Amino acid sequence: MTDISTAYRNNRVGPVMRHGDLAVAVAEAAQIDNPDRQITVEDKIAYLRIETDDELVLTRATIEDMLGRPFSMNDLEVDLASFAGRIDTGADSVRFYYATHL
């Protein structure tokens, strides 16, 4: 564990999903939609923390593929319990990002 007083110096962004099939689909989609980034998934049982540095994009199409059923982008909210970074919500994608890099 890093020193707590400097732990704010990071660039980690991404969704925190409640436990369930959507969380698993999002974790898989994050890998596919962000091929050049190292995605980490922390399993806290009640929630999955899915993160990478600076920017993480999720597309509706990839989540549909992973779920195997139609998916509306704003249905992400059903299990999006929190997120690191800022959010940019669109009809076909959602982006988590920081405007600055530390």
Place this chain on the structure above:
Amino acid sequence: MATLGRLDWYDIARATNWTPSYVTEDELYPPELSGADGLRMEAWESYDEPYKQTYSEYVKVQREKDAGAYSVKAALERSNMYANADAGWISVMKAHYGAIARGEYSASTAEARMARFGKAPGMRNMATLGMMDEIRHGQIQLFFPHELCGKDRQFDWAHKAFDTNEWGIIAARHIFDDMFTTRGAAETALMLTFAFETGFTNMQFLGLAADAAEVGDWTFSSLISSIQTDESRHAQIGAPLVTVLIENGRKAEAQQIVDVGIWRAWRLFSVLTGPIMDYYTPLEHRKQSFKEFMQEWIVTQFERSLLDIGLERPWYWDEFMAQIDTQHHGQHLGVWFWRPTVWWNPAAGVSPDERDWLEEKYPGWNASWGKCWDVITDNLLEGRIELTYPETLPVICNMCQLPINTTPGPAWQVRDYAHTHEGRTYHFCSDPCRWCFQVEPARYAGHLSLIDRFLAGMIQPMDLSGGLAYMGLAPGEIGDDAHAYAWVEKVRAARERLAS
């Protein structure tokens, strides 16, 4: 018929600002209710909420969330989870529901104020949904514990607590009234949606959900994490507001409001969330320590996002970091010691195995807080239980309304941060609590802490029985050790093993 995509019409549809001709802008948006610090409506046109949601989408998504939470409850109702749960975990639920459920209605009032008096159209739309979110949180967190009232009357406090003068509730009301219901829309948005919900509610609604899942209490875990999905949307009201304020030269004002909000939220969570995570939750089910959850949610996630939108770390950062290591241990010791004055049964959480865990997570615990627990433990081992009850009152901070304490041991340096205002001397636990008062003394000056009320003769008779009556605690409701002191026998067995 082809229809436009939501994003093609959303911005136009919610652009509901107009130039009033029958009344002035200040009549339409009274400054004390809009809290816009003199910023005219034009300045708010650039407000762009990042998390856009329409009403029809809202209804659909919320219906799905409720269906999920209620079906988990229904499916597990026959699981015997409650009958088999550790007494410490039952106390977690009692403390949570009493301290939170009715406070949600205050949050709904806050959202309603933003929905009417926010000068930015996007804020009004988000807050309309947020207002309904908070009604959901109030109702669902009253409904879930209601079935437990018949098993244990302390659960009645889920609804009753906020109608009493119990000390913890005086503290909760003081902060909720300050942050949620007595400020203009813009200040409310900074304090409630930004400082409180982007940051601290993650501790109680997701950190604790992780512990609940470990315990196997999926009903509670699913309920509180579902609530946080609403928060994660409407908490986004605050960030674009900071952008507008900074663009209009009001960074210092925004920073001050956020700093007050973070500090006030921290103090409340130090007494509510700290003890339940590090002492009440059964040892084998603790996902992380309170400090580790604080690092994950508040320092790594929230403080970083605060920097990204152009604010700075609070001026009291070093004090804040030091308190994350220590303050909740003192609050826990106080809650357990004054246990008749709470509506749940505090778990001591200091059996030999638990103390090893505390020492590992908080090096130095045994040499400081542990010394106080040694005295309590020795008294219990020797049958002197009367010495483990309080005979005096704590000194209570005139800001956070919590007992003033610092880490015991050789470095003990408890002190009163006093301040005299218009002839009355106020007592504070720390520099930041005193600073909150000094920033806006008129806001707080008239409040009497529970101890002030004692000294003013408002609580009669002036002893524990009078205090309990004043706090609304009846026999059968007043707290006692969660495990009926069974942990003391574990200490006895460990000492006997060592001696033989």
